[in-house]
Amino acid sequence: MQPLIDNARMFGQRPEEFARLAEGQSPQVLFITCSDSRVVPALITGARPGELFELRTAGNIVPPYASEHPTSEAATIEYAVEVLGVSDIVVCGHSHCGAVGALVRGDDLDAVPAVRDWLSHATPRPTGAAEDPEVAEGVQAHVLTQLLRLRSYPFIEKKLKERQITLHAWYYEVHKGAVRAHSAETDAFEAL
Numbered sequence: 001m002q003p004l005i006d007n008a009r010m011f012g013q014r015p016e017e018f019a020r021l022a023e024g025q026s027p028q029v030l031f032i033t034c035s036d037s038r039v040v041p042a043l044i045t046g047a048r049p050g051e052l053f054e055l056r057t058a059g060n061i062v063p064p065y066a067s068e069h070p071t072s073e074a075a076t077i078e079y080a081v082e083v084l085g086v087s088d089i090v091v092c093g094h095s096h097c098g099a100v101g102a103l104v105r106g107d108d109l110d111a112v113p114a115v116r117d118w119l120s121h122a123t124p125r126p127t128g129a130a131e132d133p134e135v136a137e138g139v140q141a142h143v144l145t146q147l148l149r150l151r152s153y154p155f156i157e158k159k160l161k162e163r164q165i166t167l168h169a170w171y172y173e174v175h176k177g178a179v180r181a182h183s184a185e186t187d188a189f190e191a192l
Helices: 002-011 019-023 041-045 072-083 098-105 113-119 136-151 154-161
Strands: 029-034 052-057 088-094 166-173 178-183 188-191
Touching: 029 041, 029 072, 041 052, 052 072, 072 088, 072 154, 088 136, 098 113, 098 136, 136 154, 136 166, 136 178
Parallel strands: 029 052, 029 088, 088 166
Antiparallel strands: 166 178, 178 188
């Protein structure tokens, strides 16, 4: 913890670099990814403060849209689209994902009921080779499912029809530092 505290102390000693951020934010991209500590959106994309609006959830799950009982995830997505006016949404899964791996393997999650119940939103359950530590097939299928889920949000559906927003599916390879993007033409994840 101490190295993090030391960096935080030094970070605050450069106020001139951050003064413009007090004027507001206007990110162009909503980046939805996993809470995994190995996935750092700004590091992956090279984004500076104010350039990405981030939503991080266990397993980069986009829950079903429900206006009568909204989730914090749906509120974040709605804010990014309707208030901030993002033009792109990236759903980025990653190799070695514990959440998707647990789903692919069918792990017993009764000891962690909040995790179990959250992961129940990942329907249909991703499939893939249970013995694959990267869970590549399962994660990639899961990312595409989350994009379909996003399409069901009424405000996303409207923006898509008006061609005001673009959805992207990414797969980050933790062990390589490489990103693959889904290509609609080939229906495969290809190197950026």
